Amino acid sequence: MISTNQSMSILRRFSFSILRSVLTLLLITSALYATVMLTPPETLASLYMPKRTSPRMTEEMYEQLLQDMVEKYHLDDPFPVQYYYWAGNLLKGNWGYSPNLQEDVFPGLVRRAPATLELTFYAILIYFPLGLLSGVLAGTRKKGVIDRLFRSIAFVATSLTPMILAIMMMVIFYITLRWFAPGRLGTAFAPLITAEGYISYTGFVTIDGLLNNNPELSLDALRHLAMPALTLAFAQWAILGRITRATVIEENEKEYIIAGRARGLRERTLAFRYALGNAAAPVLTHSILSAASLMTNVFVVEIIFNYPGLSTVGVKSLAFIPDAPSAMGFAIYSTVLVLILTTLLDFLKVVIDPRLRESA
Amino acid sequence: MGITRKFFSRWQNWLGLIIVFAFVISAIFAPLLSPKALETQENVVQSYLRVPQPPGPGAPLGTLPDQSSVYHALIWGTRDALKFGVGVTAFILLFGTLIGTLAAFLGGRVNTLLMWATDMFLAFPVIAGVVFFNQLNNTMLFNLINTTEYAGYSIEAIERFGLLESLTPLLSPFLRLNPAAIAFILFMWMPYARVMNASVMRLKQVDFVLAARTSGVKKSRVIFRHLIPNAIAPVLVMAAKDVGALVVLQTTFSFIGLGHSTPWATALLSGRDWIFSPKGIVTYWWVFVPVTVALIMFGIGWNLLGDGLIEAMNPRSTEN
Numbered sequence: 308m309i310s311t312n313q314s315m316s317i318l319r320r321f322s323f324s325i326l327r328s329v330l331t332l333l334l335i336t337s338a339l340y341a342t343v344m345l346t347p348p349e350t351l352a353s354l355y356m357p358k359r360t361s362p363r364m365t366e367e368m369y370e371q372l373l374q375d376m377v378e379k380y381h382l383d384d385p386f387p388v389q390y391y392y393w394a395g396n397l398l399k400g401n402w403g404y405s406p407n408l409q410e411d412v413f414p415g416l417v418r419r420a421p422a423t424l425e426l427t428f429y430a431i432l433i434y435f436p437l438g439l440l441s442g443v444l445a446g447t448r449k450k451g452v453i454d455r456l457f458r459s460i461a462f463v464a465t466s467l468t469p470m471i472l473a474i475m476m477m478v479i480f481y482i483t484l485r486w487f488a489p490g491r492l493g494t495a496f497a498p499l500i501t502a503e504g505y506i507s508y509t510g511f512v513t514i515d516g517l518l519n520n521n522p523e524l525s526l527d528a529l530r531h532l533a534m535p536a537l538t539l540a541f542a543q544w545a546i547l548g549r550i551t552r553a554t555v556i557e558e559n560e561k562e563y564i565i566a567g568r569a570r571g572l573r574e575r576t577l578a579f580r581y582a583l584g585n586a587a588a589p590v591l592t593h594s595i596l597s598a599a600s601l602m603t604n605v606f607v608v609e610i611i612f613n614y615p616g617l618s619t620v621g622v623k624s625l626a627f628i629p630d631a632p633s634a635m636g637f638a639i640y641s642t643v644l645v646l647i648l649t650t651l652l653d654f655l656k657v658v659i660d661p662r663l664r665e666s667a
Numbered sequence: 668m669g670i671t672r673k674f675f676s677r678w679q680n681w682l683g684l685i686i687v688f689a690f691v692i693s694a695i696f697a698p699l700l701s702p703k704a705l706e707t708q709e710n711v712v713q714s715y716l717r718v719p720q721p722p723g724p725g726a727p728l729g730t731l732p733d734q735s736s737v738y739h740a741l742i743w744g745t746r747d748a749l750k751f752g753v754g755v756t757a758f759i760l761l762f763g764t765l766i767g768t769l770a771a772f773l774g775g776r777v778n779t780l781l782m783w784a785t786d787m788f789l790a791f792p793v794i795a796g797v798v799f800f801n802q803l804n805n806t807m808l809f810n811l812i813n814t815t816e817y818a819g820y821s822i823e824a825i826e827r828f829g830l831l832e833s834l835t836p837l838l839s840p841f842l843r844l845n846p847a848a849i850a851f852i853l854f855m856w857m858p859y860a861r862v863m864n865a866s867v868m869r870l871k872q873v874d875f876v877l878a879a880r881t882s883g884v885k886k887s888r889v890i891f892r893h894l895i896p897n898a899i900a901p902v903l904v905m906a907a908k909d910v911g912a913l914v915v916l917q918t919t920f921s922f923i924g925l926g927h928s929t930p931w932a933t934a935l936l937s938g939r940d941w942i943f944s945p946k947g948i949v950t951y952w953w954v955f956v957p958v959t960v961a962l963i964m965f966g967i968g969w970n971l972l973g974d975g976l977i978e979a980m981n982p983r984s985t986e987n
Binding site: 342345346350467468598599603606607610611630634635645646649 | 784787794795801806915942946962
């Protein structure tokens with residue numbers, strides 16, 4: 308189906324997409340660093356500060372350490388030089404030490420990432436197919452029963468923001484029914500993933516539980532994932548469904564659909580193969596542009612449900628001790644995740660829509 | 668049908684207008700609706716129990732666990748909400764419009780470059796921005812305390828006013844800014860710039876703009892008299908919808924501990940433990956329901972208004 312010529316152009320587009328991600332990261336990190344540069348040099352030095360070795364460090368020693376830092380990392384130099392050294396350190400994995408997390412920022416982020424990815428993955432798994440499906444169903448029969456139903460549910464979903472939805476979920480499913488629970492694992496299961504013999508294949512506890520022959524662990528993880536994933540999915544489903552509906556309505560007015568109908572193609576084929584096939588690219592474009600807001604919602608839901616993902620780093624960094632490294636690390640790491648997501652979606656877009664392959 | 672008539676012919680738009688109007692009224696007349704200032708509102712119901720009291724005299728919608736009135740928080744919260752929503756949206760609108768228009772007006776490579784940068788900023792999650800600016804705020808506060816050499820000295824500094832005054836001028840304006848507001852302004856203008864850019868690009872080729880430019884009208888005049896007024900409508904609609912959305916987002920952030928607190932978020936937060944108990948939401952409904960309904964209505968009102976404007980301005984939608 309895909310010729311070599313086309314696969315070349317996919318490849319070119321893919322590498323272009325990666326190049327753009329790298330440029331984006333450069334732009335955002337330099338903007339962040341420039342902002343931190345506005346603050347006193349102590350903050351800048353704290354980006355490199357190692358773990359305090361001695362608790363009895365005197366004022367003088369601290370001053371000396373600061374001076375050394377300033378010299379070592381060129382903190383007196385103009386922005387480009389400073390940024391160069393700082394970015395070099397980032398690439399080496401030296402993201403600084405966080406006094407609030409009491410660990411190095413980068414390993415801390417990497418350790419927490421699978422939890423966030425697991426939540427995002429399940430939410431996407433729920434809302435993407437459902438959003439597309441309901442969008443197409445509602446769009447093909449504009450002002451029909453399904454359309455009205457969809458629009459009112461979507462209206463409710465967007466009005467009840469994730470926060471309120473989350474509170475209601477907690478009240479119904481955790482406090483009243485006791486079906487689901489917040490957090491990531493119950494107290495009976497939490498020690499299992501750090502126990503000896505447990506191998507973390509994917510970092511997703513739901514999958515690792517099965518791979519480690521412990522389906523009960525997977526079930527418990529699912530029980531804890533359900534509320535945040537459903538909350539997230541419900542909010543995102545409404546947005547995706549609305550976009551799909553609007554695009555499908557637009558496509559339905561085009562001539563190829565009318566021609567197809569005149570030739571006697573089934574409505575289902577028209578809707579799902581023809582209209583959705585052409586609507587997929589614009590819908591994915593919208594998903595790409597709103598990937599960052601998806602990430603924001605993921606973090607919000609994580610925090611409300613006490614789910615120990617990446618958001619922990621952001622929230623804990625705001626404890627009383629000033630902690631520029633972890634706030635910075637949180638910002639950069641989440642941007643990287645967004646960029647990975649957008650690159651994947653962009654790739655998917657090209658795979659789905661043949662028009663994008665030929666023009667490149 | 669004129670835009671105004673079309674707008675007022677749909678009941679949803681009336682509803683949106685009425686909701687927004689109600690919020691504006693309660694914000695303006697807050698001192699009349701709930702006379703006591705927020706600071707003196709503690710203990711409306713005399714009780715040493717830290718249990719939310721049901722609606723009664725002095726507190727029409729009951730009290731929160733700290734015995735402050737829910738009704739009071741609700742009414743005075745509208746002020747904060749409107750101030751934040753309208754203020755931040757105005758800044759976002761300004762940034763987005765200016766960047767989008769300038770890029771389109773300059774055209775060519777500059778446009779491509781600026782729009783690339785705009786798209787790049789879209790990859791930054793706004794929550795990370797809020798955390799980041801909150802962090803900077805904390806750092807500055809910490810440094811401020813540091814420079815006053817901790818407790819003993821800072822008491823001295825507070826007593827001798829001049830000392831602290833002389834230290835703060837550089838830092839205090841920043842400290843007073845809401846990190847959430849800064850983050851929203853810096854990281855949410857992109858959609859506005861994109862929409863504005865697209866419509867100005869289209870408008871640039873229209874005869875009256877070309878005529879103005881060839882007849883030697885100053886560039887700034889072309890931008891501010893011809894381009895922006897004619898292209899701003901869709902962006903204004905976005906802004907109307909965003910006023911609600913931003914307040915809802917800010918309350919969410921405030922609820923999870925990011926950014927400054929607002930009366931609504933504080934009410935939800937302090938009532939949280941009473942909701943999260945068996946039958947809590949039934950028994951202590953007043954700590955949760957009024958504020959939640961207000962927040963939802965705030966979002967819905969502005970959203971309906973925005974949707975109504977889109978519908979009214981769209982020449983293709985003639986039905987209804």
